[in-house]
Amino acid sequence: MDTSQAEATPLGERAQDVVAMLKGEKAPGDVFGPTFLAAVSPAQFNAISAQLTTQFGEVIGVESLKATGDYSAAIALRFEKAIGRGTIALEAQAPYRVEGLLLSSFESLDDTPDKISAELNAMPGNASAYFGPLDSSNPMFASNPDEHMAIGSTFKLYVLSALARSIEAGERAWSDTVTINRRSFPSGQMQDWPEGAPVTLQTLATMMISISDNTATDILIHELGREVVEAELIASGHSNPARTLPLLTTIEMFGLKGSPYNLEKYINGDEAAKRFMLLDFVDDIGGDTDKLEGPIPTVPTAIDTVEWFASARDLASILKRLSTLEDGTARGVLAVNPALDKSQREKWKYVGFKGGSEPGVLNLTWLLQDQADAWHILTVSANNQEGPINKGKLQLMAQRILALAP
Incomplete structure (x- = not known):
């Protein structure tokens, strides 16, 4: 199933919804299911979307969508400066919300x-x-x-x-x-x-x-x-x-970083002084985290x-x-x-x-x-x-x- 064949399927519809979300035309809560939103909040998704736009320009549309199952597909999205490739997965029942979305690689177009x-x-x-x-x-x-x-x-x-x-x-x-x-x-x-x-x-x-x-x-x-x-x-x-x-x-x-006094002393010491401090540390603490302060x-x-x-x-x-x-x-x-x-x-x-x-x-x-x-x-x-x-x-x-x- 290529992109044109997928357009009228739940996978095709949700892929277009993802594009709409990246463009700010739809809210994450309208497209993602509870499983996804429990892992990535709407605020986090919006931050990721803004980051992708900064890196690769505005999203243009779905480049390709190849089904790997009834409710999963390999997806490629075209941005102004790159094609992002990854996977999309839907719930197995209506309204078939997105429960998994990962763009894992980007192919530069004009970088x-x-x-x-x-x-x-x-x-x-x-x-x-x-x-x-x-x-x-x-x-x-x-x-x-x-x-x-x-x-x-x-x-x-x-x-x-x-x-x-x-x-x-x-x-x-x-x-x-x-x-x-x-x-x-x-x-x-x-x-x-x-x-x-x-x-x-x-x-x-x-x-x-x-x-x-x-x-x-x-x-x-x-x-x-x-x-x-x-x-x-x-x-x-x-x-x-x-x-x-x-x-x-x-x-x-x-x-050292948990003890302001020892940290300052260490920073101001020469190499010999630092090594002496570490010898003391080994004698006092060894590998026992319970003995650390701070x-x-x-x-x-x-x-x-x-x-x-x-x-x-x-x-x-x-x-x-x-x-x-x-x-x-x-x-x-x-x-x-x-x-x-x-x-x-x-x-x-x-x-x-x-x-x-x-x-x-x-x-x-x-x-x-x-x-x-x-x-x-x-x-x-x-x-x-x-x-x-x-x-x-x-x-x-x-x-x-x-x-x-x-």
């Missing part, structure tokens, strides 16, 4: 690097992006690629690479078992696992990357040694390692001083080290949660992903291999000391950049 760069630089705070082959200094897109940005949990790429190289050197095996002997705060799940539970290094790495598990991360840093992960950061060719050293565990980051910050806190920092080119350097490992296990870990929809993944032979976020910080980084086996990076970062990052907007920026690929 240019200059347009994307201008919009990226217009975001609050600072932004950076880079897209191109790892073996070339000629990217397809670059905006502030040498600016050092807070990257949040994307620093876990350095932990993964340090672990993989230790295994490659014969010091450890992916199947080695350690125990749950410390905890951090979420993101993640392992903070709720039983004390002393056995877990393999590969499981820890998979949890650390796929769901950004902070407890798994801290256990791996403890097992490897902070200095080993720091050595990997330096060996990768990081352009300013001093800004990130000493490399913090996640619980140390939470502990709340976890919900607003941007010291994101320009107490963080993990890297430029886009620095992230390209660590991905290059991961891409050249003979053992593909680490790359398999990165591919568990690729953070791209199926249509986008199909253009690449391999897709791996790691992102990071905290209040005022967002990074999205992909390792990509094309059909000719060449490795690429796509990374976008935004830092805003004044407030939160618009995650949806940055994700849409990444999709627009990815669409620049030939």
Whole structure:
């Protein structure tokens, strides 16, 4: 069933209703069912609609609608500057309201690097992006690629690479078992696992990357040694390692940012003083979250001083080290949660992903291999000391950049 055949069906009618909503001609409550509205409120949908209009121009109409079931279809909507593709699902009974709608990829129609760069630089705070082959200094897109940005949990790429190289050197095996002997705060799940539970290094790495598990991360840093992960950061060719050293565990980051006194003391100390403070922290707290004082910050806190920092080119350097490992296990870990929809993944032979976020910080980084086996990076970062990052907007920026690929 193509678009013309679908127009008189419930799917066709609801697809047109979606266009009308995006144009502001219908209200979400008139089209969406209670299941959808429980997950996405009318206010949230209107915000998403405004964001899509800002990114891709006004919606023009339904480009295509291909049924995948009696009440579901693959949908493509044409905007002024892009075609958005995704899925739509309806209730199985009248009035056949929309219960599922997801536009997961956007094909640029008239985008240019200059347009994307201008919009990226217009975001609050600072932004950076880079897209191109790892073996070339000629990217397809670059905006502030040498600016050092807070990257949040994307620093876990350095932990993964340090672990993989230790295994490659014969010091450890992916199947080695350690125990749950410390905890951090979420993101993640392992903070709720039983004390002393056995877990393999590969499981820890998979949890650390796929769901950004902070407890798994801290256990791996403890097992490897902070200095080993720091050595990997330096060996990768990081352009300013001093800004990130000493490399913090996640619980140390939470502990510092939850204590104004210790945070100020840490910021004002030299590297030796900072390391001394962390030794005290390990002695006093270890991996026991119950011993921490102070709340976890919900607003941007010291994101320009107490963080993990890297430029886009620095992230390209660590991905290059991961891409050249003979053992593909680490790359398999990165591919568990690729953070791209199926249509986008199909253009690449391999897709791996790691992102990071905290209040005022967002990074999205992909390792990509094309059909000719060449490795690429796509990374976008935004830092805003004044407030939160618009995650949806940055994700849409990444999709627009990815669409620049030939």
